[in-house]
Amino acid sequence: MLGEEQSLILQTAERIGLHVGREYWLRCAREKTEPKLLWNELLKAGLTSAGVPLEGSPATGLLEAVLVQEGLARAGIPLLTYLTTHLSREIILRYGSRTQFERFVLPTCRRGERISFCLTEAEAGSNTWRIRTYARRRDGGYLLSGQKTFITGARESEYLLVVARTKKYEEVERKRDGLSLFVMETRSGGVGFEPLNIELYSPETQYTVYFDEVELGVDNLIGVEGRGADYLFDGLNVERTLIAACSIGLGEYVLKRAVEYAGQRVVFDRPIGSYQGLQFRMARAKAYLEAARLLNYEAAELYGRGERGGGLANMAKLVASEASMEAFEIAMQTFGGNAYDLSTDIITFYPVIRLFKTAPITNELVLSYIGHHVLGLPKSY
Template sequence: MFGDLQERELIREFVRQLTAKYGRAYWVERAKSKGHLDEIWHELGKAGYLGVTVPEEYGGSGTSMTRLAILMEELCTQGVPLLFLVITTAMAAIPIARHGNEELKQRYLPAIADGSKKFCFAVTEPDAGSNSFNIRTFAKQEGDYYVIKGQKVFISGYDQAQHVLLVARTTPADQVKEKRHGISLLVVDTNAPGLSAHPMDTQIFAPERQFALYFDEVRVPRANLVGEEGRGFRALFDALNAERITVAAMAVGLGRFALQKAVEYAKVRKVFDKPIGAYQGLAHPMAIARTHLELASLMTHYAAHVFDAGQDAGMYANMAKYAGAEAGIEAVDIAIEVHGGSGFTGEVDVITVWPMARLLRTVPVAREMILNYVAEHVLGLPRSY
């Protein structure tokens, strides 16, 4: 069910070798300088690992969320989270491969697989927030083009990407029967005339930055539509489920990275004559954190398995994201505690994991919205909003 065990170990071994070269120190240096991670990205592309969500006929190894989850989990376990694995490998490649027309697939998938092109993903708007169907960015059809007006916020990696996978309305919300109708996905070039961007002051300690995007009459060919006009929710749900699974793997890996440091320290740091790891006040929370990480990892890989089988992975992807984020936060928190005062130094490098681990409770979908989903769609409880 969880993929070939030998293949899993091969992926993990590849990542360990790669991060021996481009490891945590490399990542931290780029996080401080807001630099790019091009070296590791291109090595992943060369070795075929950016093609894990791209069908073979377009230069990939076939869509496998299982492989992507293993890759992300192990990179983060080594302290090297790559946000573009979420926003390009999961959120752009999968909708284009599953819903894009032939021209789009030929144009973008091989370039995603070899690492030469990156996408960012833009859905969030200031007034819509978690209510994504309430977005107002509008793509109006004019002949062979869409003309786009609107605003997006918190768009990660815009400055490094060549394209935006944009979620926009093509029919106003008050003219559709169901609120999810009238939404479409479009590929927009990041240098398109009329598209401008401003960096936002997000503080997550990562190389990637967030941007507010302004679309002022941006013209995009109709051929750039991903899937059917007005029925973009299908491609959107594929993107969001893939995103949740990848983010769950990221959270689990970050938790493992921090917890491993705590365990090593707890074995050697002696206070009151004994190593602090002997004190159950620390040992038990570490053991619980490890248990929760393993449970979250299992759920993540089960969600990936259901996704790869072509079944509705919504319930599992949401639960995996919830479990991964909570387990990641718990592990990073105990790792800071175990290190005492030095847990707050850059040298120990666990406080530096905290902003990202904490972020993943709220982003890409907030914990409350996941619990709303489970309450409504899994338990069948009435909706409160």
């Protein structure tokens, strides 16, 4: 299904992940230092521009970015800031101006800089329409105030893409009206950060981000004021495929570890991998991961052809998050008691693999989307 160049992207990303190594990733996580070596390797290989139409980039299209994300995850590296960067720049590529492309997208390609994606608010939760971060019009631009939470890599990223209201929820006729997207430098005056106490065994930190009358120009607004919902939902389909890619890659990684262990560990005079209670579950997990992978490639290609592809993107996210959880479960069972020893680095995958059933969108809301938009059933909320 993948062309030669696409296979090469997948292999290169996996090779970089293996070369930099899971050990390095965990060391950065323990020391809370940034995985600079990893970003440098991606930059050197030209993969920071995968999916962006640039001269000299390996290729263009969402599928290419999906392959980078999957390849890294196949080496045990869930690089979430790669995801937030690519989803944000997809929005800028589709709806932003040439100047925004040069100011915010090019540095991510050429210098490996990152964009953090700021949508979630504590009170609104999954109900995006209820966000309260507000950009007030004033001469020559906007003043942005409000707060976001769970924002991955916010302080470390060079740029922020922020979803805000330019008309309050109470003032709009349709709830999707009045949302606007802004992209800005992280170091803008009035932006503050508070790290959250979240353990993903990953160097990337989540933050509550505060915006206190942050001064923005009209050149920080993406597209047309009030039309942000349209742009956002395209971006969220991109996010679903990237998160599915990360799930699938991590699922493959833990399954590979389980298979290796099951081939070596002998109990009752036979390798435990010969016992069908384990073997069949590993085989099933492999089949589910492969199915999720093909579905995800199809979703990414559909988007690359200019379609929204919300149905397939949501299905891919659902199936991938469940398949990788299944792979994790059988890896836990295969390692027996050793799975609980942190040094075997198996149980350490639980928070991040499990995360993908909850973020960036919960699987309940994904099912609601499929139920309503694909099957045509009445909406529950």
